Amino acid sequence: xxxxxIIDLLRHAQPETSAQAQGWVRTKREAKGIAFLExxxxxxxxxxxxxxxxxxxxxxxxxxxxxxxxxxxxxxxxVASPGKGQRIELSAESVEVFGTADPETYPxxxxxxxxxFLRTIxxxxxxxxxxxxxxxxxxxxxxxxxxxxxxRGFIWAHTPIITASDCEGAGEMFAVTGLNLDKLxxxxxxxxxxxxxxxxxxxxxxxxxxxxxxxxMAFSNVYTFGxxxxxxxxxxxxxxxxxxxIEPEMAFCxxxxxxxxxxxxxxxxxxxxxxxxxxxxxxxxxxxxxxVMANARKIIDQKFERITYTEAIRLLENSNKxxxxxxxxxxxxxxxHERYLAEEFFQKPTIVMDYPIGIKSFYMRVNDSDxxxxxxxxxxxxxxxxxxxxxxxxxERLDVLESRIKAMGLNPEDYxxxxxxxxxxxxxxxxxxxxxxxxxxxxxxxxxIRDVIPFPRSPLNADF
Ligand code: 4AD
Ligand code: MG
Numbered sequence: 458x459x460x461x462x463i464i465d466l467l468r469h470a471q472p473e474t475s476a477q478a479q480g481w482v483r484t485k486r487e488a489k490g491i492a493f494l495e496x497x498x499x500x501x502x503x504x505x506x507x508x509x510x511x512x513x514x515x516x517x518x519x520x521x522x523x524x525x526x527x528x529x530x531x532x533x534x535x536v537a538s539p540g541k542g543q544r545i546e547l548s549a550e551s552v553e554v555f556g557t558a559d560p561e562t563y564p565x566x567x568x569x570x571x572x573x574f575l576r577t578i579x580x581x582x583x584x585x586x587x588x589x590x591x592x593x594x595x596x597x598x599x600x601x602x603x604x605x606x607x608x609r610g611f612i613w614a615h616t617p618i619i620t621a622s623d624c625e626g627a628g629e630m631f632a633v634t635g636l637n638l639d640k641l642x643x644x645x646x647x648x649x650x651x652x653x654x655x656x657x658x659x660x661x662x663x664x665x666x667x668x669x670x671x672x673x674m675a676f677s678n679v680y681t682f683g684x685x686x687x688x689x690x691x692x693x694x695x696x697x698x699x700x701x702x703i704e705p706e707m708a709f710c711x712x713x714x715x716x717x718x719x720x721x722x723x724x725x726x727x728x729x730x731x732x733x734x735x736x737x738x739x740x741x742x743x744x745x746x747x748x749v750m751a752n753a754r755k756i757i758d759q760k761f762e763r764i765t766y767t768e769a770i771r772l773l774e775n776s777n778k779x780x781x782x783x784x785x786x787x788x789x790x791x792x793x794h795e796r797y798l799a800e801e802f803f804q805k806p807t808i809v810m811d812y813p814i815g816i817k818s819f820y821m822r823v824n825d826s827d828x829x830x831x832x833x834x835x836x837x838x839x840x841x842x843x844x845x846x847x848x849x850x851x852x853e854r855l856d857v858l859e860s861r862i863k864a865m866g867l868n869p870e871d872y873x874x875x876x877x878x879x880x881x882x883x884x885x886x887x888x889x890x891x892x893x894x895x896x897x898x899x900x901x902x903x904x905x906i907r908d909v910i911p912f913p914r915s916p917l918n919a920d921f
Contacts (some may be wrong), residue, residue: 460530464500472537472545478505479530479616481584483560484567485523494714496531496547499784501593502586502736506538506546507531519552524564525748526558526584572908579912583769587745590737591909594730595897600681601729602703605722607682614672614679617666621657622872624667626818629689630660630696661686664890666704667820667875669849673706673886674878680705682893692915694905695792695843697894699914700854712833715887716808719837720761722891723806727756730900738900746902753804753900754840762807763863764820766831769794769809772802790817790836795843810835816827819865820875822885835889842899848889855879 460477461470470476477860480498487493490511495504509516523529533550560566564578565585575582582588583596593800606613619633634641635654650658667680672679681704690697705718731738731753742749764772773784773794782791790809811824812834821832833850852858858879862869869876897909907913 462500463498463505477532509549522554524560526563528555601726605725611678612676616668620662624664629687632660669706673708701893703891710887738913749902759805762803766812792843795838799838800840807838822852850887877920
């Protein structure tokens, strides 16, 4: 017999049957010659109670070796549990201790640790209730995302991590030298890129969008799901230097079709997670943020609000709020503005469309209807988070795109392949990017984005 997952035992196993379980000890209690272990294997929030009686020949030795954090395997018989909140417990017939954990030094003792402290031990925090729940929900989100697109016939396109093009044109790219460490040590500074592996400056990608467009021009509907990097001020609760992004790209699609897909997509993920992770979601509602369920319902039950940027500015100007940052047509919306719209004014997810041309990227389609002052961009603002999705209809006209590239001070030669897509079989197309960690933050109610990714990259957190 092989060991079962603890969640399966707790849900389905019958008393008076044999079972094996393995995991890490959360707590150990001893009373009158009986020891009780709470065992967790990460399959759920719940622990399996293991009862070890003195009748076990190696009792003394085993109990001495076991402490919070130890890894053990237990074989025995399941019995109906007299304890509250659990159906069954495992009465041990044999116990194998794999790795002990010294209580003097093991940092995760039975008390509440702050998230700040747990960030300093990111190698151990997955063993806590909160991070167990976060990473299970993160996994469910990833599953939901693939399922959503696969059900609709989208092709998952793998786009490069190392790239020469700055998709967002914001100059927030990490440079990749391509030199190995020896060569780097020898090279005169600054790096001579002609000697470099790639022969020119390359960077970690900020977005897979441009390459997703290539794939969409052959497969019609595609999506990316991969890591992206931004060398921007990541010292906020919503920014990471390394984060994951999901970027669908659809040929034969306009901005309205793009917004429809994004809305269906978010609704689908939330429904999926509520169904697959009910215990974890209850935990977040009760222990982390009492708005979690209300926010989920806002996504699922309500039609998202849709307004233009120009309307958004008017609402903000008329709000009589004392915003820290100025509100003026032509300036970007700041987090406080986004939150006012989604949280206070509409109290539901809000899609803002048609932004001024001056604050958006070169690839967005120019609106002809308003003397070319705006582009077909959209941002989805979520209550409690602000921008969670950014997207647009893309400029499919060769001449307009070329002049936009030049106007932004970029070199059209660098984008020859991107322009080729407009030379050969160009078609209206659109797509968006969902920040995966912002999604997980929103679903779980976790306050800091560094607490929804297993290994956050920031100046303080880059050891592993
Ligand atoms: O709005 P952004 O910059 O859009 C793009 O990159 C487009 N190329 C997407 C597309 O149209 N295919 O980023 C998209 C989303 C944001 O809405 C936000 O959720 C997330 O990515 N994001 C970040 N998440 C964490 N840390 C950061 N530093 C982020 N920057 C953006
Ligand atoms: Mg954006």
